[in-house]
Amino acid sequence: MLVSYKWLQEYVDLTGITAKELAEKITKSGIEVETVEVLNKGVKGVVVGHVLEREQHPNADKLSKCLVDIGEGEPVQIICGAPNVAKGQKVAVAKVGAVLPGNFKIKKAKLRGEESHGMICSLQELGIESKLVAKEYADGIFVFPSDAPVGADALELLNLDDEVLELGLTPNRADCLSMIGVAYEVAAILGREVKLPTVELHETSENVADYISVKVEATEDNPLYTARVVKNVKIGPSPLWMQTRLMAAGIRPHNNVVDITNYILLEYGQPLHAFDYDRLGSKEILVRRAKAGEKIVTLDDVERTLTEDHLVITNGTEPVALAGVMGGANSEVQNDTTTVLIESAYFTSATIRKASKDHGLRSEASTRFEKGIDPARTKEALDRAAALMAEYAGGEIVSGVTEVNTLKQEEIVVTITLDRINGVLGTAITKEEVATILTNLKFAFTEDNGTFTITVPSRRRDISIPEDIIEEVARLYGYDNLPTTLPVAESQPGKLTPYQAKRRKVRRYLEDAGLFQAITYSLTSEEKATKFALETAEPIRLAMPMSEERSVLRQSLIPHLLEVVSYNRARQIENVAVYETGAVYLAKEAHELPEEKERLAGAVTGVWHAHLWQGEKKAVDFYVVKGILDGLFNLLGLENRIEYKQAKRDGMHPGRTADILLDGNVIGFVGQLHPSVQKENDLKETYVFELALTDLLHAEVEEIRYSTIPRFPSMTRDIALVVDKDVIAGDIQKAIVEAGGELLKEVTIFDVYQGDRLPEGKKSIAFSLRYFDPERTLTDEEVTKVHEQVIKEVEEKFAATLRS
Amino acid sequence: MKERLQQLQQEALEKIAQASDLKALNDVRVAYLGKKGPITEVLRGMGALSPEERPIMGALANEVRAAIQSALEEKQAKLEQEEIEKKLASEAIDVTLPGRPVRLGNHHxxxxxxxxxxxxxxxxxxxxxxxxxxxxxxxxxxxxxxxxxxxxxxxxxxxxxxxxxxxxxxxxxxxxxxxxxxxxxxxxxxxxxxxxxxxxxxxxxxxxxxxxxxxxxxxxxxxxxxxxxxxxxxxxxxxxxxxxxxxxxxxxxxxxxxxxxxxxxxxxxxxxxxxxxxxxxxxxxxxxxxxxxxxxxxxxxxxxxxxxxxxxxxxxxxxxxxxxxxxxxxxxxxxxxxxxxxxx
Missing domain, CATH: 3.30.930.10 (Bira Bifunctional Protein; Domain 2)
Structure with missing residues (x-):
């Protein structure tokens, strides 16, 4: 809402308060004043001039030579390029020495051989935005009404000495979408009175009922419809003061009738519509829901197809307006209009919002209806509009108002105690202070022993419960005056849940292991949604996505981590190690919320470790990533319950991928991307993993319990086994552990060899076995006995031979 | 006899001072304090002395032995120290070369x-x-x-x-x-x-x-x-x-x-x-x-x-x-x- 500081003074006394000070006060007490715009963009020395003579410039087709009386001695000659300059006009003249916006100084000049002592200005040249300039002056100079005094300050007449406050209104403060509403707010802040406009109606002896009858079918959408008829109007420009006020409020002047409806909209917050009565085509108005497929051409000359959701004003058969949003072209007020039907109605917000959204039409009117208007002003606004049309369009007001009123307006009465106010705010405000605030708000109230009974005026539709009154008191009392305390309550310890604490440790571990935490988008493309997913479900699609790329909820974190790797590689960062924890979304039944499962995923590529001058350089491989995950399982106490199993997965290298099992159930996988996927994404050898974090963190683990530190020495025996190439180490290790029994405490693989020194198709794996008993020192004999048993078993099981 | 002992002490101390490494020093030890060394030999000749002179000579011989022993130890310590220093000097590294990096990530x-x-x-x-x-x-x-x-x-x-x-x-x-x-x-x-x-x-x-x-x-x-x-x-x-x-x-x-x-x-x-x-x-x-x-x-x-x-x-x-x-x-x-x- 744009509020003219000068106009506002019509309703509330602003003596002693500058526009800027006012803005600060309004902001502090509840409505943010976003800007205070000074309308004068640095203009000086522009006066009203009277064009006494105008003739063609002798040397230029498009220029006029004018003799202009500027109220100072002899008339001056001014060359003007505007096509609409004419003898007898009152115009804005920038005198020699004047300054125009952009510090443009006016000097005596010679234009094509003719002297020019100043410049006749358009409104744009005075700093007014083009979109606010009335169409007739859009391409030329502005013409004042003929009674403008010669030599007078043009800025003053154009109200460019004004300042405009832009209010950033929250949705609850629709009451401030009108000058009168703002006046009430300002009056409450300043503790001053509100002066409302007075309406004097002079009606003819004719009865409005002879002109029009109104029927409302859709009373839910339109509980109040009022109309008046004004005849014998003469369409012309509205008074200059009205035009300038409209411009200050961001509305382009049109003609007197339309300007008056807009003026009332700004003044009362009540949208009006003026129909050309003679173009209605009937003597009746019927308000109803549109029929599906019904059409209307609106004022902007767009044909719109309607649905049953839309409310229309009809002449009994044809729509003549899309209610509350825009009038129809068929009944538009035009220059030859003589009889006007003014509509002032209350349309409920939901229906208007729907229409405005469906047709992409947001007007000053629809905005107000959407946010809710004050129906108590509907009729008064209608009367005032009629009175202004009589005054400024020469109209005669047909007697009476035609009205359909099914409004059930209940009075809102709120009761609240002083104790409650202070209890909720933590203040010690007195009864008298509360009374003053309510008085300044112009709320009717009674007070009995600290209990306030308040009748809320209909303009403040945002107030209906005691808490609303508390807020009014708080904001006008001033939040700066609120004390600072802490909740007085039994103190309880705050703590992370075990899940949250573990998740933090997991993140920290991965970071300390060399991975960076990434956070990527949850929305992805349909194509990427299910790729690499541990579990898949029907993709969850947005009803109205903004792009295909962000249209479906992800089921794996890996696709976006690969994007991160690509993004970095494209910026010459070759070594990338990232992880992410985040939800994936698995659909259930359509009416149910999907299951959200937290995943942990990573992507690693490039050189893992380099210490070049000492000759160390290690590229990322499967075992680098596996080692990191092993550390993670250790951290979670799951190391003995985890198993890796060779696996084939879409998008993964078939020979370098393992499923990860916890207690025999797959909870994730790790491996190299399939070379074709690498190529597609412009990646080098890249390893990824994804784990079901929720399951990992919820896996029950035993509490830490101390076990005795061994006091007896252990004994280590090494063996190297030659086996077929496709025998896997994990199986041998498992067999060794089983065969070793109680005494075998640790098995480590310390060498794997395959090559020239072994027969074709064979490999050798060397294990180190550590035996020990916590209770005693083992003898060589007993270890040998067990160890030989181990060897025997693996030899048999895997057709292994000991390598000498 | 007394002169002989004093002369031996003199000689031994000189040789100890001259010894430039642990091996040379050990040679001195063997030469003077060994079972076949000159001091043992001198002591063997004590039988020829009068009962009054015997304890005096005995004491003197022990003094000489102790002096040589302590000089040996002192020198040994010194040589060992030198050896260690030499070894450490040869092990010196360039501390300005970069360390083996620890790879760290961090949170978002x-x-x-x-x-x-x-x-x-x-x-x-x-x-x-x-x-x-x-x-x-x-x-x-x-x-x-x-x-x-x-x-x-x-x-x-x-x-x-x-x-x-x-x-x-x-x-x-x-x-x-x-x-x-x-x-x-x-x-x-x-x-x-x-x-x-x-x-x-x-x-x-x-x-x-x-x-x-x-x-x-x-x-x-x-x-x-x-x-x-x-x-x-x-x-x-x-x-x-x-x-x-x-x-x-x-x-x-x-x-x-x-x-x-x-x-x-x-x-x-x-x-x-x-x-x-x-x-x-x-x-x-x-x-x-x-x-x-x-x-x-x-x-x-x-x-x-x-x-x-x-x-x-x-x-x-x-x-x-x-x-x-x-x-x-x-x-x-x-x-x-x-x-x-x-x-x-």
């Missing part, structure tokens, strides 16, 4: 901010509540006093999946869910961090996905001054002990009264600068007293219980705190960006 700046805030409120007795990102319209809007058709729903254009299910537009539904779980009994004292989604085009200041942290306290006798005190304590811990806060009236459907909360600018201390656009204050939070409708819908008696709630954006806080100029950085995961937040 948003996590950094979120955890700092979490820890701060945990310290004040809060627990952390989490909830689904795909949410029912009921919890996202209706339970928060935003019935269907409410004008404030315009403020948050949302990603709907069906008419009743959408991506949550704020973390407030977690508040509604938590209160519901409490079945009308206080106290509730939580903060809810998490991802939220809005139908915005991504640009320097907008992101269709971002994070939020909300706080909620519901109990008997919770006052708005408690909200002010809590946020003041938070601002001081988060942005510095000199920080002040101020409330500006505002509107949220789920709180009444509602306020926007400014923190005095941590860049200029409130004098006015680029960061605070010359105002001395930075808007950082929305807050208010929980609307009675919200309490009642979650099963709390609004006559008995009051509460406050607040919400903030970790992106905004991180952007202000670290001077980040574009919100998209958070989701691009450029390592050159992420690496900058590696300090403890």
């Amino acid at each position: 700046p948003l996590t950094r901010v979120i955890e700092e805030i979490e820890d701060l409120f945990i310290g004040m007795g809060y627990t952390i509540a989490e909830g689904p990102e795909v949410e029912k319209d009921y919890y996202n809007f209706e339970a928060l006093n935003l019935p269907k058709g409410h004008p404030a729903r315009d403020m948050q254009d949302s990603f709907y999946i069906t008419e009743e299910i959408l991506l949550r537009t704020h973390t407030s539904p977690v508040q509604a869910r938590t209160m519901e779980k409490h079945q009308g009994r206080g106290p509730v004292k939580i903060i809810c961090p998490g991802k939220v989604y809005r139908r915005d085009n991504d640009d320097a200041t907008h992101s269709h996905q971002f994070t939020q942290i909300e706080g909620l306290v519901v109990d008997e006798n919770i006052r708005m001054s408690d909200l002010k005190g809590t946020l003041q304590a938070f601002a001081k811990k988060m942005f510095g002990e000199d920080r002040e806060i101020r409330f500006r009236p505002s509107f949220f459907p789920f709180t009444e009264p509602s306020v926007e909360v400014d923190v005095s600018c941590f860049n200029c201390g409130g004098h006015g600068c680029n960061v605070c656009k010359g105002t001395g204050w930075i808007e950082i939070l929305g807050a208010g007293m929980v609307h009675p409708n919200v309490l009642e819908m979650a099963g709390f008696d609004s006559k008995k219980y009051t509460g406050f709630a607040f919400g903030m954006g970790p992106e905004r806080i991180a952007m202000l705190k670290y001077g980040i100029d574009d919100i998209r950085h958070f989701y691009q995961n450029d390592l050159r960006f992420l690496q900058q937040f590696n300090r403890a």
Whole structure:
């Protein structure tokens, strides 16, 4: 809402308060004043001039030579390029020495051989935005009404000495979408009175009922419809003061009738519509829901197809307006209009919002209806509009108002105690202070022993419960005056849940292991949604996505981590190690919320470790990533319950991928991307993993319990086994552990060899076995006995031979 | 005999002094103190001495032996020391060469901010509540006093999946869910961090996905001054002990009264600068007293219980705190960006 500081003074006394000070006060007490715009963009020395003579410039087709009386001695000659300059006009003249916006100084000049002592200005040249300039002056100079005094300050007449406050209104403060509403707010802040406009109606002896009858079918959408008829109007420009006020409020002047409806909209917050009565085509108005497929051409000359959701004003058969949003072209007020039907109605917000959204039409009117208007002003606004049309369009007001009123307006009465106010705010405000605030708000109230009974005026539709009154008191009392305390309550310890604490440790571990935490988008493309997913479900699609790329909820974190790797590689960062924890979304039944499962995923590529001058350089491989995950399982106490199993997965290298099992159930996988996927994404050898974090963190683990530190020495025996190439180490290790029994405490693989020194198709794996008993020192004999048993078993099981 | 002994001592001490390594020194030891050495030999000749002279000579011989012994030891220690020093000198390295790097990652700046805030409120007795990102319209809007058709729903254009299910537009539904779980009994004292989604085009200041942290306290006798005190304590811990806060009236459907909360600018201390656009204050939070409708819908008696709630954006806080100029950085995961937040 744009509020003219000068106009506002019509309703509330602003003596002693500058526009800027006012803005600060309004902001502090509840409505943010976003800007205070000074309308004068640095203009000086522009006066009203009277064009006494105008003739063609002798040397230029498009220029006029004018003799202009500027109220100072002899008339001056001014060359003007505007096509609409004419003898007898009152115009804005920038005198020699004047300054125009952009510090443009006016000097005596010679234009094509003719002297020019100043410049006749358009409104744009005075700093007014083009979109606010009335169409007739859009391409030329502005013409004042003929009674403008010669030599007078043009800025003053154009109200460019004004300042405009832009209010950033929250949705609850629709009451401030009108000058009168703002006046009430300002009056409450300043503790001053509100002066409302007075309406004097002079009606003819004719009865409005002879002109029009109104029927409302859709009373839910339109509980109040009022109309008046004004005849014998003469369409012309509205008074200059009205035009300038409209411009200050961001509305382009049109003609007197339309300007008056807009003026009332700004003044009362009540949208009006003026129909050309003679173009209605009937003597009746019927308000109803549109029929599906019904059409209307609106004022902007767009044909719109309607649905049953839309409310229309009809002449009994044809729509003549899309209610509350825009009038129809068929009944538009035009220059030859003589009889006007003014509509002032209350349309409920939901229906208007729907229409405005469906047709992409947001007007000053629809905005107000959407946010809710004050129906108590509907009729008064209608009367005032009629009175202004009589005054400024020469109209005669047909007697009476035609009205359909099914409004059930209940009075809102709120009761609240002083104790409650202070209890909720933590203040010690007195009864008298509360009374003053309510008085300044112009709320009717009674007070009995600290209990306030308040009748809320209909303009403040945002107030209906005691808490609303508390807020009014708080904001006008001033939040700066609120004390600072802490909740007085039994103190309880705050703590992370075990899940949250573990998740933090997991993140920290991965970071300390060399991975960076990434956070990527949850929305992805349909194509990427299910790729690499541990579990898949029907993709969850947005009803109205903004792009295909962000249209479906992800089921794996890996696709976006690969994007991160690509993004970095494209910026010459070759070594990338990232992880992410985040939800994936698995659909259930359509009416149910999907299951959200937290995943942990990573992507690693490039050189893992380099210490070049000492000759160390290690590229990322499967075992680098596996080692990191092993550390993670250790951290979670799951190391003995985890198993890796060779696996084939879409998008993964078939020979370098393992499923990860916890207690025999797959909870994730790790491996190299399939070379074709690498190529597609412009990646080098890249390893990824994804784990079901929720399951990992919820896996029950035993509490830490101390076990005795061994006091007896252990004994280590090494063996190297030659086996077929496709025998896997994990199986041998498992067999060794089983065969070793109680005494075998640790098995480590310390060498794997395959090559020239072994027969074709064979490999050798060397294990180190550590035996020990916590209770005693083992003898060589007993270890040998067990160890030989181990060897025997693996030899048999895997057709292994000991390598000498 | 006495002369012989003194001469031997003299000779031995000279040879010890001359010995340049441990081997030479050992040769001296063997030569003079060995069983076949000259001192032993001299002592063997003691039988020829008179009983009066014998003890005198014996004592002298022991003295000589001891002197040689001690000279040997001293020299040995010295030579060993020299040897060690020589060895150590040969082992010297260039300490300016680079060390073997330890590879470290670090957490995302948003996590950094979120955890700092979490820890701060945990310290004040809060627990952390989490909830689904795909949410029912009921919890996202209706339970928060935003019935269907409410004008404030315009403020948050949302990603709907069906008419009743959408991506949550704020973390407030977690508040509604938590209160519901409490079945009308206080106290509730939580903060809810998490991802939220809005139908915005991504640009320097907008992101269709971002994070939020909300706080909620519901109990008997919770006052708005408690909200002010809590946020003041938070601002001081988060942005510095000199920080002040101020409330500006505002509107949220789920709180009444509602306020926007400014923190005095941590860049200029409130004098006015680029960061605070010359105002001395930075808007950082929305807050208010929980609307009675919200309490009642979650099963709390609004006559008995009051509460406050607040919400903030970790992106905004991180952007202000670290001077980040574009919100998209958070989701691009450029390592050159992420690496900058590696300090403890």
